[in-house]
Every structure is written in structure tokens, then in C-alpha cells.
Amino acid sequence: MSQLDEQAFSHIARYFQALAEPMRLKILNGLRDGEKNVTELVEISGGTQANVSKHLALLRDAKLIERDSRGTKAYYSISDQRIYELCNLVCGQIANQMSLDAAANEAFISALKIN
Amino acid sequence: MSQLDEQAFSHIARYFQALAEPMRLKILNGLRDGEKNVTELVEISGGTQANVSKHLALLRDAKLIERDSRGTKAYYSISDQRIYELCNLVCGQIANQMSLDAAANEAFISALKIN
DNA sequence: TTTCTATATAACTATATAGTAATGTAACAT
């Protein structure tokens, strides 16, 4: 396995890692319909301000979101809408795996559709 | 945010978590062209037997792979080929983000295309 | 049986990171 391959796998892994946290998925879901400032994201996510700020910094590091500072507020937005394609693919696979009764399954699938 | 949403985000996060490790991506990549036994995966991945076994158990828990025991060997295979769609989506986004010179960029993109 | 091979697991260490509490900082308002 070449050095480049090693690097490539690490890159991909880091990208998935950024998506591997419920709070971060909530934040990304909150940004689905456009930019929001930190206070709004705190309300939506139900997290604390400090924790949301930390997750936002991490998501920004991973280049999943962008920051726009306006006045005393900081507006965050999704860098690449294809993130939601990823999530929906995963949702499809998870829904596939689940063996719930029909009603529960339908509810779960629609809950999984985060975009 | 409903209880179901919380559960949904956790499910999705756990799925991404399984993909968020270079060694596991190597293993999945090794399974791209069909089932392989543990010894083969150890060789391909360059990991130790114990470590590869642990990652295989985790991937199996996440229902990304399946195990078929034949004689003294254990053959693993991908449960859902759509995993590679996920990886390619990520690869596309990472390649997009990278600002390398043309040659390096091309090499990296092709290295990223793990299927 | 004994032995060998293939795989799994347990115990351990080291590292990463999620969450919290407290503090820092920058822009705006008064």
C-alpha cells in the first residue's frame, strides 16, 4: 500500500469522523435550510454554547462548514450540499438493516431523512 | 427534537464512526473484489492479526460486513455495496477541497477512488 | 490424543475527544 494510499485513507477517515457525532449531525441538519448564527444553533441543537462552538470549530476544520462573521454574530453555513447525499445514503442503509414493524419502520425512516 | 430524532442521529453517527478509521477503510477496500479470509486481510492491510480481528468484529457489529465460517477459516464480505458510493462521495468532496498542483492532485484523486 | 493452523478475545496502555465550567475577547450600545 503506497504512501499516497495511506494518506488517502486517513483523509477519508477524518472526513467520516467529523460526521460521526450526533450533536454535529444535529448542527448540520440545522443548517439544512441556510446559514444560522451560533445562538440559533445552540437553541436548535439543545447543546451548551461552549460545546456547540467547539463542534462548529471542528466542522470548520474539516471544511464541512464556513463561517461568516457579521458584527458581533457568527453565521455558519454548509460548504458542500453533497453532505446530505452522504447522510441519505447512510439512512437508506440503516433503514434497510432495521427490522421494525411497518409503522415504526416508516417513522424511523422519515426521522432518518435529515434532508 | 423528538426522541426518535435523537435515536436517528445516534444511529447515523455510529454508522459513520465505523467508517472513520483508516485501517477499517483499508479492510473494506480489500473486500471490494469479494470475500477474503482474515489472514488475507491481515496481509492486505499490513495490520496485526489481533487488530484486524478486532476491526472485523466492529465492522460486523455495524453490519457493514458479514462473516462466513468455513472450516478453520473465516471469510468476510461486504454487506452492502453502497458503502463504496459513500466513500466515492467523500472522495469527490475531499478532492474538491484540496488545492494541489495538477499532477499531485490527479494522483491524489485516483488514490482516493477506492472503488 | 497431540499438534498445528486460523481466528477470537482479554487485559492492558496510550491517545483522542465529548462535555463542562470558567474565562477571554471583540463588537456594539449606552
Added chain:
DNA sequence: ATGTTACATTACTATATAGTTATATAGAAA
């Protein structure tokens, strides 16, 4: 200048997990 609001950061704790070493188990072969 002072206060206030919005956000970021630091220091800390707790937990999860990657990797290693050593051991367990199970099937095949002798």
C-alpha cells in the same frame, strides 16, 4: 469609559477506542 451581547478558548474530567501482547478456542491433520 462601561456594560452587554455573542462567541471562542482554556483547563479539566470522563469515556471511548486503537494497538499490543498474551492467551483461548475450534477445526483439521497426524
